[in-house]
Amino acid sequence: MQVNLAQHIQKYITLSDHEIHRLSEFTETIHLKKKAWVLQENSVCHHWYFVEKGCLRMFFINSKGVEQITQFALEGWWITDFNSFLNKVPSAYAIQTIEASTIVSIHQKVLEQMLAELPGLEKYFRLVLQKAVAASQHRAKLSYEMSKEEFFLHFSTSFPDFMQRVPQYMIASYLGLTPEYLSELRKKFS
Amino acid sequence: MQVNLAQHIQKYITLSDHEIHRLSEFTETIHLKKKAWVLQENSVCHHWYFVEKGCLRMFFINSKGVEQITQFALEGWWITDFNSFLNKVPSAYAIQTIEASTIVSIHQKVLEQMLAELPGLEKYFRLVLQKAVAASQHRAKLSYEMSKEEFFLHFSTSFPDFMQRVPQYMIASYLGLTPEYLSELRKKFS
DNA sequence: CGCGGGTTTGATGATGCTCAAGCCCGGTGG
DNA sequence: CCACCGGGCTTGAGCATCATCAAACCCGCG
Numbered sequence: 001m002q003v004n005l006a007q008h009i010q011k012y013i014t015l016s017d018h019e020i021h022r023l024s025e026f027t028e029t030i031h032l033k034k035k036a037w038v039l040q041e042n043s044v045c046h047h048w049y050f051v052e053k054g055c056l057r058m059f060f061i062n063s064k065g066v067e068q069i070t071q072f073a074l075e076g077w078w079i080t081d082f083n084s085f086l087n088k089v090p091s092a093y094a095i096q097t098i099e100a101s102t103i104v105s106i107h108q109k110v111l112e113q114m115l116a117e118l119p120g121l122e123k124y125f126r127l128v129l130q131k132a133v134a135a136s137q138h139r140a141k142l143s144y145e146m147s148k149e150e151f152f153l154h155f156s157t158s159f160p161d162f163m164q165r166v167p168q169y170m171i172a173s174y175l176g177l178t179p180e181y182l183s184e185l186r187k188k189f190s
Numbered sequence: 191m192q193v194n195l196a197q198h199i200q201k202y203i204t205l206s207d208h209e210i211h212r213l214s215e216f217t218e219t220i221h222l223k224k225k226a227w228v229l230q231e232n233s234v235c236h237h238w239y240f241v242e243k244g245c246l247r248m249f250f251i252n253s254k255g256v257e258q259i260t261q262f263a264l265e266g267w268w269i270t271d272f273n274s275f276l277n278k279v280p281s282a283y284a285i286q287t288i289e290a291s292t293i294v295s296i297h298q299k300v301l302e303q304m305l306a307e308l309p310g311l312e313k314y315f316r317l318v319l320q321k322a323v324a325a326s327q328h329r330a331k332l333s334y335e336m337s338k339e340e341f342f343l344h345f346s347t348s349f350p351d352f353m354q355r356v357p358q359y360m361i362a363s364y365l366g367l368t369p370e371y372l373s374e375l376r377k378k379f380s
Numbered sequence: 381c382g383c384g385g386g387t388t389t390g391a392t393g394a395t396g397c398t399c400a401a402g403c404c405c406g407g408t409g410g
Numbered sequence: 411c412c413a414c415c416g417g418g419c420t421t422g423a424g425c426a427t428c429a430t431c432a433a434a435c436c437c438g439c440g
Contacts, residue, residue, distance in 0.1 A: 060331065060335075062334070062335050063335065068334050068335065070327070070330055070331055070334060071327075081327065082320055082321075082323050082324035082327055083324045083327065083328060086320060086321070086324060092331070115313070115316075119309060119312070119313075122309070122312035122313055122316055123305070123309075123312055125316050126305075126312055126315050126316045126319060129316060129319035129320060129322075129323060130272055130276060130319060131272075131276070132319075132323050133272050133319060133322050133323060133326065134272035134273045134275075134276060136323065136326040136327075136330070137260070137261075137271065137272055137273065137326075138273060139330075140260055140326070140329075140330075141250065141260055141282070143333070143366075144252070144258050144260060144366060145250075145252050145253065145258065147427075147428095148427075148428065149427085149428090167385095167386070167387095168386075168387070169385095169386065169387080176333075176334060177428075177429085178428080178429060178430080179386080179387070179388090180387090180388075180389085180390095180428095180429080180430080180431095181427095181428060181429070182387095183387060183388050183389080184388085184389085184428090186387095186388095187388080187389090337395075337396090338395075338396065339395085339396090357418075357419095358418080358419070359417095359418070359419080367396070367397090368396075368397060368398080369418080369419070369420090370396090370397080370398085370399095370419090370420075370421085370422095371395095371396055371397070372419095373419060373420050373421080374396090374420085374421085376419095376420095377420080377421090381440105382439105382440095383438105383439090383440085384437100384438100384439095384440105385436105385437095385438095385439105386435105386436085386437090386438105387434105387435080387436075387437100388433100388434080388435070388436090389432105389433085389434080389435090390431105390432095390433095390434105391430100391431090391432095392429100392430080392431085393428105393429085393430080393431105394427105394428095394429075394430090395426105395427090395428085395429090396425105396426095396427090396428105397424105397425080397426075397427090398423105398424085398425080398426090399422105399423090399424090399425105400421105400422095400423095401420100401421085401422095402419105402420080402421080403418100403419080403420070403421095404417105404418085404419075404420090405416100405417095405418090405419100406415105406416100406417095406418105407414105407415090407416095407417105408413105408414085408415080408416105409412105409413095409414085409415100410411105410412090410413085410414095
């Protein structure tokens with residue numbers, strides 16, 4: 001699966017040829033292999049990343065020294081640490097590829113320049129952010145109303161393909177449960 | 191405490207007199223008393239609400255029939271159910287005032303009209319949404335890394351004034367713990 | 381073929397919920 | 411002005427969910 005950024009934008013707004021051209025100048029397309037670092041912990045996250053192909057994870061190291069995944073990003077998703085991105089403070093997170101991936105990166109300052117020059121793009125980013133907030137509201141609701149068992153079941157029936165795509169311990173981390181307990185649940189529902 | 195919408199916008203972008211004027215025509219300012227309904231469960235949430243004064247809560251009824259609060263909105267915050275707002279589907283949430291409040295409401299269609307006519311405002315909403323995503327990332331991180339006890343302590347030291355402002359059972363609901371357990375924690379740290 | 385990361389298994393235990401009861405206190409009606 | 415009422419907060423016992431820890435197992439890869 002492959003998602004081109006310009007095509008993705010055109011699902012939300014119409015772009016002129018000029019805009020498409022300028023877009024490619026403001027952004028940088030990067031090919032990465034498996035387990036490559038996109039963002040190191042403690043460095044400022046100056047970029048916002050769009051996944052054209054592959055899969056990323058964002059995580060931090062918790063007080064017990066364990067990697068805690070807070071987000072995945074698949075084809076067609078944007079990802080960044082907004083606190084670091086907006087306030088230029090060191091990020092508490094790391095971002096890493098799970099598979100070989102192609103991502104489009106845009107620097108925070110360049111984003112603002114681009115939007116100043118191509119204000120028509122503002123709408124696209126607003127719409128993308130609206131969807132992101134909708135998604136995070138939905139996820140918060142699920143975590144309020146479901147037990148870990150229900151959450152696991154919901155996730156595995158909603159995204160069976162994704163379950164195959166990434167290692168179990170990453171799913172466990174994202175779902176906020178231990179690999180041992182995930183294993184128990186898998187057994188229970190197999 | 192009172193926050194005027196136009197002033198709030200001007201913390202992010204500059205507005206012309208014309209824009210300020212048009213803004214007031216596209217929006218509606220509403221005065222509500224305590225426990226007034228802003229959004230009823232199962233109705234479509236056509237509006238996005240800005241709190242000028244007072245305090246709102248957004249909640250749903252969980253499988254046990256208990257109100258589960260997912261968000262508060264204080265002065266200077268926007269609130270809506272984005273899934274309902276964007277997709278025009280009935281909302282799973284209700285929104286209600288906690289105190290007598292003044293809110294500014296904008297209809298989804300009117301928002302799009304307004305932004306088409308006043309594209310300079312796109313940037314404001316993008317920035318507001320970026321901050322909203324940053325906040326939800328932060329909250330998700332806290333819920334991953336903290337026990338309920340730590341989460342309670344963090345919240346009560348971060349927002350001591352807010353703890354006074356709303357009933358305890360609402361704080362408990364928002365923090366995802368039972369009133370009984372909150373009471374136990376309060377005792378422990380008093 | 382052996383190593384090592386990932387997964388499984390099972391015993392033990394803590395966190396935080398449920399349920400039932402009592403208490404406190406502000407509001408309302410007599 | 412007082413008695414009562416009821417919503418919210420507290421207390422405590424018992425218990426479920428899910429984590430921790432240790433060990434074994436599995437299997438792909440060097």
